Amino acid sequence: GAGVSQTPSNKVTEKGKYVELRCDPISGHTALYWYRQSLGQGPEFLIYFQGTGAADDSGLPNDRFFAVRPEGSVSTLKIQRTERGDSAVYLCASSSRWDTEAFFGQGTRLTVV
């Protein structure tokens, strides 16, 4: 596609449930990033993929969060046993290389009730 696509755009889930957030990067981009942004804050880094592998997952807050990118294109961020504190906008970005600018999707607004 022309840009980074994230689905769903909005997700409301009950506390304790499992959710998956999807990111379709720009075609050909090898680097993919996940961030989350709370209201009034800057985006917070979660994980960075180079190809299929996670090059840096130091931002994942705990073991309830996991992300995959099995074929080096689409990525899925998975959150188990959701908590109200997980509510945020989850942003995905991709870039052609590590040293080039990243382009962001519209984000998925996750609300845990």
Add this chain to the structure above:
Amino acid sequence: AQKVTQAQTEISVVEKEDVTLDCVYETRDTTYYLFWYKQPPSGELVFLIRRNSFDEQNEISGRYSWNFQKSTSSFNFTITASQVVDSAVYFCLGGKLIFGQGTELSVKP
């Protein structure tokens, strides 16, 4: 540890004024990249400019200009002749992973 500091939380200017947004990036890396992004009320982050650490030339692109000084770790961004459409939150990004807290720019007519 890496850190990005945007000391200005909010800036308000009147249309046509020039405005400079400040950013300080602290890192032990000798080679790194810095970026500025704009987040309008619609929410999507929009890439503005990119700078690498080994090039300290100031640059101008249209109404945007930027000043990078490695000695002070500062990467400042200036909008000349601001317009109402420039109203947004501006984020500095260091090394691709660390965002600052953002500066909310309000340009009034």
